[in-house]
Amino acid sequence: TEFSRELYAPIGPGGAEDAARYGRKAANLSRLAGLGMPVKPGFAVAADVVSALADRGAAALGPGFEAALAELAPGALLALRASPGRKEWGGPATLLNLGASVEGLEPRIGPCAARDATRRLIHAFAVHVGGADPEAFEYALHDLLKAHGADSEHDLDADQLDELIETFLDLHEEETGDPFPASPAAQLAAAMGAMARTWASTSARLLRVSRGGPEQGGLALIVQEMALGLGAGLSGAGRAAFRSERSGAPGIEGRMLFQAQGNDALAGLRTPRLIGAAERGEAGVRDPSLEEAAPEIADRLRALGAKAERAFQDAMTLEFTLEDGELFVLGAEPTRRSARASVRISVDLAKTGAISEEDAVLRVEPRTLSELLHPTIDPRATRDRIARGLPASPGAASGPIVFSAEAADAAAARGVPAVLVRVETSPEDIRGMHSAAAVLTVRGGMTSHAAVVARGLGTPCVVGCSGLSLDLEARELTAPDGRVFREGDQITVDGAAGEALAGAAPTVQPEFSGALAELMGWADRLRRMRVRANADTAQDARVALGFAADGIGLCRTEHMFFEKGRITPMRRMILADREADRRAALEVLLPMQRADFIGLYRVMQGRPVTIRLLDPPLHEFLPHPDEEIDDLAEVTGLTLRQLRRRIADMQEFNPMLGKRGCRLGITMPEIYQMQARAIFEALAQSWTDGPLVRPEIMIPLVSARREASLIRRDIDQIAASVAEETGKGFSYKIGVMVETPRAALRAGDLAGDMDFLSFGTNDLTQMTYGLSRDDAGRFMRDYVNSGVFAEDPFHSLDIEGVGELMMIARDRARETRIDIPLGLCGEHGGDPASIRFCEAAGFDYVSCSPFRVPIARLACAQATV
Numbered sequence: 001t002e003f004s005r006e007l008y009a010p011i012g013p014g015g016a017e018d019a020a021r022y023g024r025k026a027a028n029l030s031r032l033a034g035l036g037m038p039v040k041p042g043f044a045v046a047a048d049v050v051s052a053l054a055d056r057g058a059a060a061l062g063p064g065f066e067a068a069l070a071e072l073a074p075g076a077l078l079a080l081r082a083s084p085g086r087k088e089w090g091g092p093a094t095l096l097n098l099g100a101s102v103e104g105l106e107p108r109i110g111p112c113a114a115r116d117a118t119r120r121l122i123h124a125f126a127v128h129v130g131g132a133d134p135e136a137f138e139y140a141l142h143d144l145l146k147a148h149g150a151d152s153e154h155d156l157d158a159d160q161l162d163e164l165i166e167t168f169l170d171l172h173e174e175e176t177g178d179p180f181p182a183s184p185a186a187q188l189a190a191a192m193g194a195m196a197r198t199w200a201s202t203s204a205r206l207l208r209v210s211r212g213g214p215e216q217g218g219l220a221l222i223v224q225e226m227a228l229g230l231g232a233g234l235s236g237a238g239r240a241a242f243r244s245e246r247s248g249a250p251g252i253e254g255r256m257l258f259q260a261q262g263n264d265a266l267a268g269l270r271t272p273r274l275i276g277a278a279e280r281g282e283a284g285v286r287d288p289s290l291e292e293a294a295p296e297i298a299d300r301l302r303a304l305g306a307k308a309e310r311a312f313q314d315a316m317t318l319e320f321t322l323e324d325g326e327l328f329v330l331g332a333e334p335t336r337r338s339a340r341a342s343v344r345i346s347v348d349l350a351k352t353g354a355i356s357e358e359d360a361v362l363r364v365e366p367r368t369l370s371e372l373l374h375p376t377i378d379p380r381a382t383r384d385r386i387a388r389g390l391p392a393s394p395g396a397a398s399g400p401i402v403f404s405a406e407a408a409d410a411a412a413a414r415g416v417p418a419v420l421v422r423v424e425t426s427p428e429d430i431r432g433m434h435s436a437a438a439v440l441t442v443r444g445g446m447t448s449h450a451a452v453v454a455r456g457l458g459t460p461c462v463v464g465c466s467g468l469s470l471d472l473e474a475r476e477l478t479a480p481d482g483r484v485f486r487e488g489d490q491i492t493v494d495g496a497a498g499e500a501l502a503g504a505a506p507t508v509q510p511e512f513s514g515a516l517a518e519l520m521g522w523a524d525r526l527r528r529m530r531v532r533a534n535a536d537t538a539q540d541a542r543v544a545l546g547f548a549a550d551g552i553g554l555c556r557t558e559h560m561f562f563e564k565g566r567i568t569p570m571r572r573m574i575l576a577d578r579e580a581d582r583r584a585a586l587e588v589l590l591p592m593q594r595a596d597f598i599g600l601y602r603v604m605q606g607r608p609v610t611i612r613l614l615d616p617p618l619h620e621f622l623p624h625p626d627e628e629i630d631d632l633a634e635v636t637g638l639t640l641r642q643l644r645r646r647i648a649d650m651q652e653f654n655p656m657l658g659k660r661g662c663r664l665g666i667t668m669p670e671i672y673q674m675q676a677r678a679i680f681e682a683l684a685q686s687w688t689d690g691p692l693v694r695p696e697i698m699i700p701l702v703s704a705r706r707e708a709s710l711i712r713r714d715i716d717q718i719a720a721s722v723a724e725e726t727g728k729g730f731s732y733k734i735g736v737m738v739e740t741p742r743a744a745l746r747a748g749d750l751a752g753d754m755d756f757l758s759f760g761t762n763d764l765t766q767m768t769y770g771l772s773r774d775d776a777g778r779f780m781r782d783y784v785n786s787g788v789f790a791e792d793p794f795h796s797l798d799i800e801g802v803g804e805l806m807m808i809a810r811d812r813a814r815e816t817r818i819d820i821p822l823g824l825c826g827e828h829g830g831d832p833a834s835i836r837f838c839e840a841a842g843f844d845y846v847s848c849s850p851f852r853v854p855i856a857r858l859a860c861a862q863a864t865v
């Protein structure tokens with residue numbers, strides 16, 4: 001009847017194509033059959049039947065089951081497979097060879113293969129259906145092999161295999177309390193019942209809920225005639241992919257075994273054969289590949305793979321069985337792939353017209369791009385190697401050594417990402433690995449925790465540097481050559497070469513591959529928001545332009561003053577008692593600052609450049625208590641006592657909430673006046689046919705309208721005088737950073753006087769939570785691990801809280817001025833989830849660190865769809 005054909009749908013077109021009812025595997029198999037691929041006959045048992053089976057037992061099968069079974073070839077061996085809605089939900093193990101018997105098979109496939117298939121069935125049935133202890137079977141096999149002096153079951157003759165079958169039949173009864181059922185129908189019914197119950201068990205339910213699956217229902221089954229990988233002629237089983245997992249380039253790859261079934265080739269019991277000739281050269285595989293041993297079969301597989309890719313509009317891996325030289329397809333699933341391969345495959349598919357360019361853009365996870373965008377060590381640099389290990393995750397990075405995840409978090413919060421050095425890592429270290437510039441471990445292999453996590457994060461990582469010894473107590477690292485490195489010492493991790501180097505090695509920037517450049521071009525056509533970069537120097541700006549940033553969204557000018565030769569005049573300026581002295585020091589700084597801006601303008605020709613006036617508390621520029629200050633006393637003309645006194649006077653209880661940002665600009669107006677003059681003089685000096693850029697001057701840490709309007713008045717005056725002095729007319733913008741809650745609430749006022757607003761979400765997050773951005777690292781890991789916060793709000797924007805404040809600010813600002821440009825320049829500007837929020841909120845741009853610009857461009861494009 002129609003009804004029972006819905007419960008038991010044949011594999012094939014018009015059959016089990018609905019993945020919601022018959023599972024992903026059955027749906028794919030039906031499509032493969034519909035494409036004319038060699039698929040053995042079978043039917044899918046709908047998920048409804050399977051859940052009834054778990055509740056009510058075999059009675060739930062009904063008459064439709066008999067009818068479906070009757071359509072299969074009489075006497076055929078059957079395979080029973082789980083077909084969950086999604087592969088990730090897991091599912092009970094496949095049962096093969098149902099109905100196998102020595103008498104039935106021997107004429108077809110010979111005495112040994114017939115016995116091999118039969119003992120496999122009894123073994124698997126006892127364990128997976130009867131719940132027998134798998135070890136009992138392993139021991140029995142082991143004892144028998146030993147008794148006959150055989151290495152593996154493949155060395156046993158027919159009589160010995162008969163003995164094994166007898167032993168397994170006895171064990172079945174001993175272990176499960178029942179004799180092994182002789183009738184194929186009884187085997188099948190019992191196996192289906194066992195799968196249904198396994199799926200409904202508490203542990204399976206918990207597991208699939210944790211993987212995003214449904215608690216109830218959701219498992220269909222596939223009953224299918226077997227393609228026998230054992231016996232006569234060329235027989236075997238394996239999996240083949242038609243794109244390189246690493247690069248995405250076309251080419252056949254995979255593993256197979258002759259005289260094998262199901263997943264044997266992946267199980268590691270025997271050394272598998274590679275599929276493609278080009279894969280050879282991999283260690284440990286000696287036999288010729290399938291392509292070399294049977295080129296016509298490899299060709300047939302290749303044709304099937306190409307067909308599947310076209311039909312599924314994706315690179316597909318095929319599961320196959322070879323039965324006496326004949327190829328059968330058992331399943332298809334998307335090929336596993338690296339980030340690079342994912343880009344290549346999406347772009348190839350779009351270029352052949354299989355998918356749209358928009359689909360290609362949507363298919364690549366923005367975060368994974370970081371894997372393709374990392375710098376490498378300059379090949380011309382001299383390498384001072386400390387240790388060698390395994391190249392676990394690509395990219396090269398330097399930083400001070402830290403020995404704990406907490407220390408890595410704390411270092412990143414201070415803006416100096418560190419190299420995390422551990423014996424090995426564990427899940428508690430994940431947050432620290434997030435903030436680390438690179439990871440180095442003494443133990444572990446390519447699939448160790450550190451390696452897997454670092455690759456996922458795109459963080460350079462070298463594992464298994466067994467020559468290193470760590471003394472965590474003394475916080476020291478000893479290299480094989482005896483050199484000792486302490487916490488804070490600079491080292492470099494070269495994740496591509498698998499080496500750790502002393503010092504900070506020079507790096508070169510990665511080049512965009514053709515496919516990536518193409519994909520980014522499509523993303524750029526799709527996106528609405530602009531992506532600017534946070535770049536403080538001309539060098540940063542060049543990197544940003546290399547990644548096609550639309551401009552600079554944040555130049556933190558304070559970073560220009562930490563350099564050698566500048567810190568002293570800066571300190572003189574800060575320590576000056578009288579305005580005149582301060583002005584004199586600023587006179588020295590002015591040309592330096594002007595040169596910096598000329599450098600930036602030259603790189604950014606024509607693009608917006610947002611320059612933020614000095615922001616941090618001034619004492620950040622002062623010498624540390626243990627630093628030598630005699631020289632400083634000399635240049636400032638103060639006695640050592642006076643100098644110490646002045647430094648002490650400048651200490652604040654809570655500097656992040658103290659005299660910083662525009663509060664400096666208001667109380668010491670000469671500082672911002674100097675910066676404004678440098679901005680405009682640089683503009684005049686880099687004039688060619690007109691101004692190179694149109695600067696956007698940004699005032700930090702504003703909380704009141706009057707602060708911004710006072711500073712604006714000064715800047716406008718300076719612009720006018722520089723214009724008069726140079727005879728050039730400038731156009732520029734002045735805006736504020738919205739980074740205090742009050743600025744957000746009063747955005748309506750601010751929009752009245754300002755040309756743009758840029759959300760500084762680092763400070764805004766800090767102040768909205770009342771949570772120090774420099775100290776959050778100490779406990780954020782515990783907070784996130786124990787679920788107090790879903791995410792670190794300094795990594796991914798807190799949309800509920802900080803986001804609401806931003807929406808209030810947006811609405812109030814736009815009420816004053818409907819078209820006021822809105823941007824975001826905190827760390828969140830490179831985070832895809834935060835970018836989605838900005839797109840939905842109708843912002844004009846995000847600004848992020850140069851390396852995250854491509855990620856942001858892709859995320860912006862995806863957010864528009």
Ligand code: PEP
Nearest residue numbers: 739760761762763825826
């Ligand atoms: C911010 O606060 O978000 C910001 C961009 O400024 P900074 O990180 O320099 O404080």
Ligand code: MG
Nearest residue numbers: 739760762763
């Ligand atoms: Mg800030």
